[in-house]
Amino acid sequence: MCHFPFLFEGTSYSTCTTEGRTDGLPWCSTTADYDKDKKFGFCPSELLFTFGGNSNEAACVFPFVFQGTKYDSCTTEGRNDGYRWCATTANYDTDKKYGFCPNRDTAVIGGNSEGEPCQFPFTFLGNKYSACTSEGRSDGKLWCATTSNYDTDKKWGFCPDRGYSLFLVAAHEFGHALGLDHSNIKDALMFPMYKYVEDFSLHRDDIEGIQYLYGIYPMKQSIIY
Known part of the structure; x- marks a missing residue:
């Protein structure tokens, strides 16, 4: 499988690329450093x-x-x-x-790019993004540019929904059962808008919230974390 991000000629890539090829075939490294390991494969x-x-x-x-x-x-x-x-x-x-x-994992839905893949990194309002973002939107939906510069090309689409994690939804509701209110921190478990996270860990805001309600118990701290 692809390993993202990976290094190629000193540059970090977070998606398949055609750099270094003359046939236009997208490829990726299967280790973190192609320059060192020379391991690669072609992407769909x-x-x-x-x-x-x-x-x-x-x-x-x-x-x-x-x-x-x-x-x-x-x-x-x-x-x-x-x-x-x-x-x-x-x-x-x-x-x-x-x-x-x-199909491609980074292929977009809707927008104006005919299902083309996200281009990472891309520039939006002068800032560089290496992942899908909800910046510039009021509905919280994740999107990406399909060229390297949205500011000039205006090409974009919504990022595909990764689905729902029963674990994350249950953990959020369990937080309410313990007495936690919604958080205004986007990366917190108790943020009111759902977001799929593959490698989940509690945000400091969640931890401090539960410790405020129940105190700090050093012998059981590993359970909280």
Whole structure:
């Protein structure tokens, strides 16, 4: 599996990249330091294969023609289910050959980028972001730019929902049962808006809240933490 972030020629990457290649194939390092270990693999790409459709997993052909328009990347045009697809010959209008493009963990939903992947890092209002962010939004939804500079290109999409963790939801409600109110700290367990976190640990605000209510018990501190 990919190891994110990884180092390549002294630069840190948090997503698959085409840097260092002339064929445009996205790749990643499978260790933290490609420069040292030289371990890598190719990321799912429409330039390698498609799935479904009627082309027996053939790779996309770019550009291709669909309804008289040329496309240089996968598109959702002509579909109402949002699936990204491509022609596997140069002209879909004549050959009717197509396949669905591989899903990518960083592929966006909605926005104006046709399911393209997030580009990390990206610039927004002069600041660099190496992960999806809710900055600039009032609804708390996570988004990313699909080019390296949102300020100039205005290309973006919502980051895919990682789903719900029953553990996190239950822990939040258990905090209420113990007497904790909502927190105004975004990274705290008791923040009122849910956010998926893979490697969860209690925020200092959560810890101080429960200690304020029940005191500090040094012999049981490991349970609190």
